[in-house]
Structures are given as C-alpha cells and as structure tokens.
Amino acid sequence: MNLFSNYKLSKEILMAIDKMGFEEPSPIQKASIPFILGKRDLIGQAQTGTGKTAAFGIPMIEMISKKPIIQGLVLTPTRELAIQVSEELRKIAAFKRLKILPIYGGQPIGRQIKALKMGIHIIIGTPGRVLDHLRRNTIHFKDIKYLVLDEADEMLDMGFIDDIKEIISKTPNDRQTLLFSATMPREIQKLAKQYLKKPKYIAINSGDLTKPSIEQIYYKVLDKYKLDSLCRIIDSHKVSLGIIFCRTKKSVNELTEALQARGYMADGIHGDLSQYQRNKVMRAFKEKSIEYLIATDVAARGIDIGDVSHVINYDIPQDPESYVHRIGRTGRADKKGVAITLVTPREIKQLRTIEKEIGSKITPNSLPTMEEIINLQQLQWKKQIQNLLDSNRNLSVFNNLLEELTSDYALNEVAAAALHLAFNEQTQNESLNDPYYFGETGAKQGMVKFFMNIGRNLELTPKKIVELVSEQIDMPIKDIGKINIFDRFSFIEVKEEFAPFVYEGLKNYRFNGYRIFLEPARPRS
Numbered sequence: 251m252n253l254f255s256n257y258k259l260s261k262e263i264l265m266a267i268d269k270m271g272f273e274e275p276s277p278i279q280k281a282s283i284p285f286i287l288g289k290r291d292l293i294g295q296a297q298t299g300t301g302k303t304a305a306f307g308i309p310m311i312e313m314i315s316k317k318p319i320i321q322g323l324v325l326t327p328t329r330e331l332a333i334q335v336s337e338e339l340r341k342i343a344a345f346k347r348l349k350i351l352p353i354y355g356g357q358p359i360g361r362q363i364k365a366l367k368m369g370i371h372i373i374i375g376t377p378g379r380v381l382d383h384l385r386r387n388t389i390h391f392k393d394i395k396y397l398v399l400d401e402a403d404e405m406l407d408m409g410f411i412d413d414i415k416e417i418i419s420k421t422p423n424d425r426q427t428l429l430f431s432a433t434m435p436r437e438i439q440k441l442a443k444q445y446l447k448k449p450k451y452i453a454i455n456s457g458d459l460t461k462p463s464i465e466q467i468y469y470k471v472l473d474k475y476k477l478d479s480l481c482r483i484i485d486s487h488k489v490s491l492g493i494i495f496c497r498t499k500k501s502v503n504e505l506t507e508a509l510q511a512r513g514y515m516a517d518g519i520h521g522d523l524s525q526y527q528r529n530k531v532m533r534a535f536k537e538k539s540i541e542y543l544i545a546t547d548v549a550a551r552g553i554d555i556g557d558v559s560h561v562i563n564y565d566i567p568q569d570p571e572s573y574v575h576r577i578g579r580t581g582r583a584d585k586k587g588v589a590i591t592l593v594t595p596r597e598i599k600q601l602r603t604i605e606k607e608i609g610s611k612i613t614p615n616s617l618p619t620m621e622e623i624i625n626l627q628q629l630q631w632k633k634q635i636q637n638l639l640d641s642n643r644n645l646s647v648f649n650n651l652l653e654e655l656t657s658d659y660a661l662n663e664v665a666a667a668a669l670h671l672a673f674n675e676q677t678q679n680e681s682l683n684d685p686y687y688f689g690e691t692g693a694k695q696g697m698v699k700f701f702m703n704i705g706r707n708l709e710l711t712p713k714k715i716v717e718l719v720s721e722q723i724d725m726p727i728k729d730i731g732k733i734n735i736f737d738r739f740s741f742i743e744v745k746e747e748f749a750p751f752v753y754e755g756l757k758n759y760r761f762n763g764y765r766i767f768l769e770p771a772r773p774r775s
C-alpha cells in the first residue's frame with residue numbers, strides 16, 4: 251500500500267504519486283503535507299535532495315481548484331530551477347490536469363504572454379521576469395492562494411529582496427505562504443515573519459546540514475597545479491556524471507576549454523550565456539552526452555539530476571551555505587555521492603569555517619600518484635581491448651602491417667609498442683605526491699620539518715631563499731612556519747597542514763639550473 255494514502259489526498263493526486271514511483275513520504279513531506287493541507291504558513295528546512303518540491307507541491311496541487319485562474323505562485327532563484335520545479339509539479343498534477351507554466355528571463359516575453367492567456371493555474375517563475383509581467387499587466391495575482399519561495403534564503407537574500415517585496419504586495423493578504431530551503435539562516439527566519447502569518451517552523455536534521463550519504467573529501471593543491479590536480483582526481487574516481495563548480499564565469503569558460511582540450515566531455519553553464527545555450531547544455535548533461543558540467547553557483551541550488559556521482563569544488567565556495575547546496579547536487583533521494591573540494595594554502599581557513607558551520611568533517615585525501623592512475627588506466631584499457639576482441643570486429647586491415655612488423659620483431663614487442671603509443675606520453679610525468687614522512691623529526695608538535703639542500707646555488711642569500719620559497723608555495727613562509735638556513739643546508743619547519751603544499755611546491759624546484767633538493771627530515775634515531 252502506498253503510504254501517501256494516509257493523507258487526505260484525492261485519487262487523482264495519489265495516482266500521480268504512484269506513477270512517480272514514490273512509495274513513502276520523506277521526513278519533510280511527512281511533516282509538511284498535513285500541515286499545509288491544514289492551511290497554515292510554514293518555514294520548512296530539510297537537507298538537499300529530500301523531496302521539498304513535492305512537500306509543497308502535493309498539498310498545493312491538491313487544494314487548487316480546476317477553475318482556470320492563477321492560484322499558485324512558486325518563485326525560484328534561477329531559470330533552470332523554475333523549469334525543473336514546473337516539470338515536477340506537472341507530474342503531480344498529471345491526472346488533475348492543472349496548467350502549470352514556468353516564466354523566466356531570457357525567453358521571448360511574447361510567447362509567455364500568449365501562454366498566460368491559456369488559463370494557467372500555477373506559475374513558477376524567477377522574480378525579475380514575474381515582476382516584468384506584473385508591471386506590464388500581463389499577469390494578475392489577485393486570486394493567488396498559495397505562494398511558495400523555494401530556496402527561500404537565497405530568494406530573500408539582498409539582491410532579490412525588493413523584487414520579492416513588490417511581488418508579494420500584489421498578492422492577496424489571505425494567501426498561504428510557504429518557505430523552503432536546505433539552509434535557513436537566522437536573519438531569514440526573522441525577515442520571513444514579516445510575510446508569514448504565525449508560521450510553523452519545521453526543521454529536519456537541522457544540526458547536520460549535509461547528508462551522511464555524501465562522502466566529503468578535500469585535496470590540498472597549489473594554485474599553479476590546480477588543473478593538473480583536478481585531472482588526476484577525476485581520472486582516479488569513477489565519475490558517472492560530475493558537476494564542477496568555479497567561482498567566476500571567466501573561470502568556468504577557461505576550465506571548460508582546458509578540459510575539452512584534454513579530451514574530457516565537458517561543457518559550461520553560467521549567467522552570461524544565452525538561455526538557448528543554457529538549456530542546451532543542461533539537456534546534454536541530463537542526457538549524458540556530456541560527462542562534466544562546469545558551472546558557477548547558478549547551478550548550485552535545487553537542481554535535481556539523479557545520476558550525478560560527484561560534485562567538485564574546483565574553487566572553494568565563498569560561504570558555508572553555498573557549500574551545502576553545491577554538494578547537495580549529488581547523493582539525492584536515496585543515492586550516494588562524493589563531494590570533492592580543492593583547497594589552496596590560503597583557503598585552509600575557509601575550509602575550517604565551512605566544516606564548523608555545517609557540523610561535519612571533510613576528510614583530507616592525497617592526490618593519486620601517477621602510478622595509481624596508470625594502473626587504473628591500464629585496467630580500463632584491458633577492458634576496452636577485451637571488449638573489442640570479444641566483439642569479433644573485423645580487424646583484418648592491420649594484417650599487412652602486422653606481418654611486416656613481426657618479420658623483424660616479436661609479436662609481444664609489437665603489441666607493447668602499440669599499447670605504448672595508444673597510452674600516450676602521460677607515463678613520463680613525475681609524481682606530484684611522493685610520500686613524505688610525518689613522524690617524530692625533532693619538529694615541534696603539529697609541525698613538519700623538511701631538510702632542504704640548495705646545492706651549489708651559492709648566490710642564494712638567506713633573504714632570497716625565503717623569497718623564492720614563499721613564491722613557490724604561494725604563501726609567505728612566515729605565516730605558516732620558518733626557515734633555518736645553515737650554509738647550503740637548511741630546514742623548513744611548517745604547520746602540519748601546510749606540509750603537502752611545501753612538498754609539492756618545492757620538491758622539483760630548480761634555481762639557475764640547480765635543483766633544490768628537498769626531503770622530509772628523518773626522525774632522530
């Protein structure tokens with residue numbers, strides 16, 4: 251028996267829920283559906299991917315009458331989310347046959363005006379475009395009974411607040427108002443009380459903003475090796491679909507180009523692209539014709555694509571809320587997911603702040619070595635070769651070539667050379683991540699000491715060494731530790747968490763053609 255039938259829902263709605271494959275209500279649905287049916291205002295907070303859309307969608311669609319006037323309004327912060335929410339609500343309303351229309355910027359307004367004349371029941375819109383229609387008098391909200399702010403904290407955030415206030419002022423006072431988000435900062439709750447009548451506050455797992463089904467890890471990387479590090483990371487994980495977040499539109503463009511040039515199936519999305527392009531990229535990603543979606547925070551909130559196995563913060567998010575929403579694009583409904591954050595030396599503090607705010611730990615991981623990646627790739631090659639051989643595909647075009655080669659070389663030599671060529675030059679790169687020693691080295695507690703031999707770089711003054719080292723690790727050395735210089739031999743002692751950066755930044759460093767030799771100080775025996 252479908253557990254949704256415990257609620258006072260009509261047959262049309264229950265049939266739709268059944269068809270959507272929902273067997274039992276999620277915790278936020280359990281808590282909100284009866285409450286909303288009871289006509290009360292509500293602030294609902296529950297983790298990402300736990301069904302907040304249906305939590306407001308089911309009772310709202312239940313209560314809306316078939317009379318063809320606009321009775322429901324859902325506001326969302328982005329166009330992609332408006333499209334997605336209207337798709338989900340259409341499924342819920344499939345048998346009741348309500349007309350549901352997304353209206354958002356970037357779409358020809360004429361087409362929307364025409365559609366609005368078709369007798370629409372529910373509008374899902376972005377604030378700017380909704381306001382545009384209100385001002386043109388092409389939309390009327392005097393019969394609105396239900397107003398939902400999805401991603402309420404984002405919606406009420408400074409940039410949107412005036413638009414939202416103006417929209418709300420055009421709706422009747424006796425409307426029911428519902429706010430939903432995975433994050434609900436305290437200020438927002440206060441502000442919300444202005445617009446809600448005696449709202450009930452429902453929070454599911456509010457102490458733990460992120461889901462245990464999302465594995466959270468981070469890698470320490472240096473800015474100059476970021477792209478390389480990213481490639482190593484994604485090559486060593488089994489990514490089925492990945493969203494890679496960048497801070498700016500420019501870095502989305504640059505990373506997209508760099509990944510495409512390296513043969514990854516990647517495409518970018520951000521607010522400066524045409525809506526046509528944005529829709530095209532989203533569709534390609536959903537259909538899996540691209541594997542990596544490179545995005546700004548425009549894709550951070552609400553987007554629900556079930557098979558996203560990995561979210562990668564190429565640039566660390568600006569605030570803990572953004573982190574929560576970004577990583578919530580994976581591990582949705584009952585699925586598992588992996589969230590990876592790249593952290594440069596200057597960003598360590600920010601990572602700690604995020605950890606503190608979200609109330610869970612982000613585990614450090616070390617970059618896979620070249621050897622590990624080669625092993626992994628060899629496995630993939632093996633599989634591909636086996637598949638090709640098993641497919642009985644006709645490969646006779648190579649017979650002549652093979653005959654010529656095998657008259658001079660052994661067959662296994664020829665095969666190995668062919669594999670080498672196919673396998674490309676990657677094998678020649680050196681590892682970025684040789685293991686280093688973290689033991690008792692005479693370093694102070696919580697510090698790691700490296701032995702540094704500057705070879706015959708005799709013109710290196712102590713001041714110059716400090717300067718060069720700071721430059722290489724992208725951080726003033728005085729901020730993270732110190733250097734002791736004794737003639738050609740020196741020690742660098744740094745806080746433990748910065749040790750990987752120092753090692754990665756210095757171990758292959760050359761000055762005037764001489765390599766600076768760096769090795770972790772051995773424990774005193």
Ligand SMILES: Nc1ncnc2c1ncn2[C@@H]1O[C@H](COP(=O)(O)OP(=O)(O)OP(=O)(O)O)[C@@H](O)[C@H]1O
Pocket residue numbers: 271272273274275276279296297298299300301302303304431432551552553554556578579582583
């Ligand atoms: N009761 C249910 N049983 C099974 N699947 C469900 C149920 N409710 C919702 N889902 C599915 O779970 C997925 C996530 O739902 P939804 O997008 O509403 O999450 P959300 O809580 O709004 O997340 P976010 O905070 O990221 O916006 C959707 O694909 C939805 O269809």
Ligand SMILES: [Mg+2]
Pocket residue numbers: 302303400552
């Ligand atoms: Mg949502």
